[in-house]
Amino acid sequence: MGHPFHLVEYSPWPLLGSFAILCMPVGLVMYIKKGDMILMSLGLIATTIISYLWWRDVVREATMQGLHSGPVISGLKMGFILFIVSEVCLFFSFFWAFFHSSLAPTLELGSMWPPAGIAVLSPFQVPLLNTSVLLLSGVSITWTHHSLEAGNHKSAVQGLLVTVILGVYFLWLQYGEYAETSFSIADSVYGATFFIATGFHGMHVLVGATFLTVCLARMLSLHFDSGHHLGFLAAAWYWHFVDVVWLFLYVSIYWWGS
Numbered sequence: 001m002g003h004p005f006h007l008v009e010y011s012p013w014p015l016l017g018s019f020a021i022l023c024m025p026v027g028l029v030m031y032i033k034k035g036d037m038i039l040m041s042l043g044l045i046a047t048t049i050i051s052y053l054w055w056r057d058v059v060r061e062a063t064m065q066g067l068h069s070g071p072v073i074s075g076l077k078m079g080f081i082l083f084i085v086s087e088v089c090l091f092f093s094f095f096w097a098f099f100h101s102s103l104a105p106t107l108e109l110g111s112m113w114p115p116a117g118i119a120v121l122s123p124f125q126v127p128l129l130n131t132s133v134l135l136l137s138g139v140s141i142t143w144t145h146h147s148l149e150a151g152n153h154k155s156a157v158q159g160l161l162v163t164v165i166l167g168v169y170f171l172w173l174q175y176g177e178y179a180e181t182s183f184s185i186a187d188s189v190y191g192a193t194f195f196i197a198t199g200f201h202g203m204h205v206l207v208g209a210t211f212l213t214v215c216l217a218r219m220l221s222l223h224f225d226s227g228h229h230l231g232f233l234a235a236a237w238y239w240h241f242v243d244v245v246w247l248f249l250y251v252s253i254y255w256w257g258s
Contacts, residue, residue: 013054013168020046041164055214063223063231073230078154080234084193084241087204089243094197094253101189102257114258115188124252126177129172131250139244141212141236153219160216163239165179175207196252201245208242211235 020043027040062068068076102113111115121127142160178195185195215232218224224232 002096005055008088011054011057013050013057017047017050017054020050023047042115042200056108059223059231062228064101068228070216076230076232080237084237089242090200091197091248094193095248096199097189098193098197098253098257101193108172109188116169116191118188118190118195120190120258121177121181121184121254123250123258125255126173127250130173130177133166133170134174134243138162140166141239142191145232145236148219148224148232149226153222156224157216157219160212160219164209164216167205167212167239170205171202174205191258197249197253201242201249204242205217208235211238 006062023039023043024047027037027043030036031040101109105111105113105115140162144156144163147153147155147159181192183194185191212235215224215235218231222241
């Protein structure tokens, strides 16, 4: 071919995916203003379907067509690293908002943090349990990675299954925590920063658990071996990023912020 990279075939998914994603924020504005969820729901459904089809094509390129050569894999790794860097910037903005309000509380907040009237959650109950769950999931996904590189397929499947279960358990615990909080996202800047930061992290856990579930299905279909498992490696990097962000959230919002 004369070049080390892979020229992808013409695909409708980038254009269609951008329109589907656009429908979600526009639909969210319509829901806030008019209470109409139709456009937002359609955007979410379309984005999910297009993501599945796009992901399917990438899996076919890597597994069936053998188009992911060494230079291509290096480029994909760099692209995913840049994606994680962009996610770091997103969460940095949440932490900036939290510390901007908490380090120098204004008169409107009663010159105190947490603001008056906010009954904060104990950091040594469900949040501590959630921290333990995510740390254990970080151990289990590392176990999976080492098993995969050692060619131990059965052990790798077991470790990945444990990781997915722990991720789902984390989401279930966080749902229970949200159901029991005495404040809402509308209660002062504390409620806004708390639910935005922890809620977006919960969304990332959901995405990561979905990512790992797809990797589990691919692993059961023998798509990965000791020398070719970029899809799993990307999922593992993403999951470790989610773990680290939660540690910062726990220390700053749940423990120091309370």
